[in-house]
Amino acid sequence: TPLIKKTEPIPVALYGGRHAVTMLPGGGIGPELMSYVREVFKYAGAPVDFEVIDIDPSDESIDYALTSIKRNGVAIKGNIETKSENTEIISRNVAIRNELDLYINIVHCKSFPGVHARQSNIDLMIIRQNTEGEYAMLEHESVYGVIESMKVVTESNSERVARYAFEFAKRNGRKKVTTIHKANIMKLSDGLFLDTSKRIALEYPEIEHNDMIIDNCCMQLVSNPHQFDVMMMTNLYGSIVSNVACGLIGGAGLLSGRNYGDHYAIFEPGTRNTGTAIAGKNIANPVAMLSASVDMLEHLGHQQHATLIRRAIEKTICEDRIHTSDLGGTAKSTDVVQKVIDHILESDIRPWYK
Ligand code: ATP
Numbered sequence: 001t002p003l004i005k006k007t008e009p010i011p012v013a014l015y016g017g018r019h020a021v022t023m024l025p026g027g028g029i030g031p032e033l034m035s036y037v038r039e040v041f042k043y044a045g046a047p048v049d050f051e052v053i054d055i056d057p058s059d060e061s062i063d064y065a066l067t068s069i070k071r072n073g074v075a076i077k078g079n080i081e082t083k084s085e086n087t088e089i090i091s092r093n094v095a096i097r098n099e100l101d102l103y104i105n106i107v108h109c110k111s112f113p114g115v116h117a118r119q120s121n122i123d124l125m126i127i128r129q130n131t132e133g134e135y136a137m138l139e140h141e142s143v144y145g146v147i148e149s150m151k152v153v154t155e156s157n158s159e160r161v162a163r164y165a166f167e168f169a170k171r172n173g174r175k176k177v178t179t180i181h182k183a184n185i186m187k188l189s190d191g192l193f194l195d196t197s198k199r200i201a202l203e204y205p206e207i208e209h210n211d212m213i214i215d216n217c218c219m220q221l222v223s224n225p226h227q228f229d230v231m232m233m234t235n236l237y238g239s240i241v242s243n244v245a246c247g248l249i250g251g252a253g254l255l256s257g258r259n260y261g262d263h264y265a266i267f268e269p270g271t272r273n274t275g276t277a278i279a280g281k282n283i284a285n286p287v288a289m290l291s292a293s294v295d296m297l298e299h300l301g302h303q304q305h306a307t308l309i310r311r312a313i314e315k316t317i318c319e320d321r322i323h324t325s326d327l328g329g330t331a332k333s334t335d336v337v338q339k340v341i342d343h344i345l346e347s348d349i350r351p352w353y354k
Helices: 030-044 061-072 092-099 155-171 189-201 214-223 235-249 287-300 303-319 333-346
Strands: 019-024 048-052 074-077 104-110 123-129 133-143 146-152 176-181 208-213 230-233 256-260 265-269
Touching (some): 019 030, 019 061, 019 287, 030 048, 030 287, 061 074, 208 214, 287 303
Parallel strands (some): 019 048, 019 074, 176 230
Antiparallel strands (some): 104 123, 256 265
C-alpha cells in the first residue's frame, strides 16, 4: 500500500531537463526519510530522478556511490553507520566527504516560529571545515597504552573556508563573521586557522570580524546566541556547535546541512544522526531531510519547486503545528508528510500543473 494517500494524479514536470541525483539512504531512519522525500517530490512535480545506492560498509558499494556522485554531481544522503570495531574500516561518511573534497559544511540555524524551543528568533550560519582537523583519522598507538591522534590544519583549507565564509557573508547581506578556535592551547593548528581567517578578513573591510574561544562560544550560544551571525570553525568544533545550535531551536529533526566542494554537493540532515532507536516507528521528524531536499532543489536551480516545498513545510510546522514527538507533538511522521503534500496540492504556485 502506498505510504501517503493519493488525492490527485502525480504531475509531470514540464521543464526541459530532469536531473539525476544520487540518493544514499544510509542506516536507521534514513530509508524512511528518503521515502518521504520521494513522495513529496512526486506531488511537487520536482524534475529529479534518484539513483538509489544502499551502502554496505563491508563491501565495495562505497565505490558505486562515489562513481554515481561524480557522475551526477549532487547527492542527498542519510547517515551511514560504521558498526565495525575494526579500526581499519573508516567512517564511510568521512570517506565520501574526503574523496569528493567537500571542504565546506553549512548549517543554517534558523528558528521556526511556532516550534517551542529554548531560544527564538535565531538566524545564524555555521560554516565548518569539513575534511581535515580532528577528523584526519590518523591515530596510532605509539607504545602500549599511549594513543596519538593527529589534528591536521592546512593553510590552503583554512583559506578556502575563510574565503567561503566572508564571500557568503558579503553575498547574503550578513554583517559579521566570527572565527571559533582554541588557539590559546593549540597554538600552531588553531593558530594557523585563526591567523588565516584574520588575513582573509582584511579583504572584506565591510564585514565585521571577531574571534572567540570554543569554550566561551558554547556558553554564549546558550546564553546569548543572537550576537552571532556567520560562524566559521574547524571540523570537530563545527560538529559540536551545530548540535548545540540545533538543540537550541528544536532538536535533531529540523535543520538541514549542506556539503560543498568545487565540483560536488551533498545534502543531508544538519546533525547527521542515524536515529537507530527510532527507526521504523513512524515517529522520526521528516523536516530535516525534507529541508535538505529543498536545499538540493535550490542548488539545481529549481527555485520554484524549492519554494513550493519550503512554504508547505513552514505552513505545516509553523501554522498548523503538526509536530512529531521530538517537538512535543503527537503527530506521526506520515501525518507531517501528508500535511506538506496537502499544502503543495493547494498551492497556487504550481503553474506547471493545471
Ligand atoms: P544511533 O547513532 O545509534 O542512532 P545516537 O544516540 O547517537 O544513536 P543519533 O542518531 O545520533 O542517536 O540521534 C541523537 C538523538 O536525536 C536521538 O535521541 C535521536 O532519536 C534523535 N533524532 C535524530 N534524528 C531525529 C529525527 N529526524 N526526528 C526525531 N528525533 C531524531
